[in-house]
Amino acid sequence: xxxxxxxxxxxxxxxxDKRRIKVARCLDGYGDRVQFSxxxxxxxxxxxxxLAGELEELIDEAEDSVRIYPMCSxxxxxxxxxxxxxxxxxxxxxxxxxx
Numbered sequence: 001x002x003x004x005x006x007x008x009x010x011x012x013x014x015x016x017d018k019r020r021i022k023v024a025r026c027l028d029g030y031g032d033r034v035q036f037s038x039x040x041x042x043x044x045x046x047x048x049x050x051l052a053g054e055l056e057e058l059i060d061e062a063e064d065s066v067r068i069y070p071m072c073s074x075x076x077x078x079x080x081x082x083x084x085x086x087x088x089x090x091x092x093x094x095x096x097x098x099x
Contacts, residue, residue, distance in 0.1 A: 003044045003045045003046070004044065005042045006042070006070055006071070006072070007042050007071045007076040008031070008042075008048060008068055008069065008070055008071065009038065009039075009040055010031070010039045010051075010066065010069075011035075011038045011066070011067050011069075012037050012064065012065060012066045013037065013064070014063075014066075015063055016060070016064075019058060019059060019064065020037075022058050023055060023064075023066070026051070026054050026055060027039040027041070027055075030043055030047065030051050048068070052068065
């Protein structure tokens with residue numbers, strides 16, 4: 001049984017173009033790009049563990065940096081969005097994954 005979805009902010013700094021593209025494609029399957037190297041994902045713990053495992057396989061730990069920040073629903077509701085942005089799922093919005 002899966003838990004309640006939580007919003008995560010995932011950001012990365014990857015100098016190698018090939019790895020950076022692979023990481024972005026991986027993240028695109030879980031969430032929405034909100035900046036060039038920042039994604040937001042509204043997923044449960046099971047999917048987060050799967051995503052973290054996939055990212056660990058893709059990166060070079062000696063060169064790359066990936067950070068995953070969990071956001072409680074109260075904090076996610078307080079996010080201030082300024083300027084141009086891509087729409088992402090809202091807190092409480094149902095997300096359906098077809099596998």
